[in-house]
Ligand SMILES: Nc1nc2c(ncn2[C@@H]2O[C@H](COP(=O)(O)OP(=O)(O)O)[C@@H](O)[C@H]2O)c(=O)[nH]1
């Protein structure tokens with residue numbers, strides 16, 4: 001870019017309850033499926049970075065795990081990631097699933113969050129509710145003195161207005177990322193996330209929450225990437241369940257990888273039992 005042009009840059013945190021649509025919004029804004037989305041809660045574990053550059057503006061989004069009442073150690077680690085991110089961002093975007101959330105609970109949560117940065121409230125999933133409900137939410141949240149945007153992240157409706165407003169809040173400063181960068185997450189991490197997404201879609205109940213995906217090998221040739229990954233589970237019984245679904249998990253993850261990396265993919269998945277699986281998972285989340 002021309003050296004004389006003033007550029008604007010800022011860090012934007014996406015917060016909200018699990019399933020409010022944070023990862024869907026992040027992917028819609030960035031234009032790539034960087035953060036995994038599933039109908040199950042707590043799909044997002046660490047914080048995921050996505051960059052939107054529309055010169056002279058650069059917005060760096062941090063998608064966080066949802067804010068919820070943590071009961072187990074792993075959940076506490078996930079929650080800590082979300083709460084720690086508050087301190088690292090210039091703008092706080094708080095998403096609300098207006099189709100499912102309880103209005104009083106959201107008001108209570110927002111009143112208790114200690115936020116120093118400018119706050120933006122985003123009512124998401126407007127494709128699912130009638131206008132009267134939207135207006136009820138907007139009026140109940142008006143005392144927070146924060147701008148309120150009504151969007152559908154899934155249908156990409158209302159995103160332009162949100163971006164336009166975010167740009168007005170950015171400070172003059174150099175771009176942190178190259179203007180073509182969409183993320184700084186390493187390719188092998190994103191590939192593991194694509195496999196993990198399939199665990200959420202293909203496995204029932206609690207099992208996806210107790211597993212993680214480990215990167216093992218990445219061989220890249222001209223038009224082919226050969227990837228080895230290991231799905232780590234805490235018990236033998238879990239291994240049997242995962243192995244029975246491994247074909248579907250692998251073929252769906254492979255499709256996502258081909259679409260993302262624009263190359264042919266050979267994906268070899270292994271399943272390993274590790275009785276310290278939950279401790280390892282907690283550590284992995286803490287270091288994200
Ligand atoms: N109908 C509808 N569904 C949405 C919208 N945004 C997200 N979802 C769905 O809500 C679920 C949770 O989304 P996700 O982005 O993973 O939520 P997160 O936990 O806040 O990151 C997924 O099934 C999404 O497809 C929306 O605007 N409309």
Ligand SMILES: [Mg+2]
Nearest residue numbers: 022023043044
């Ligand atoms: Mg998410």
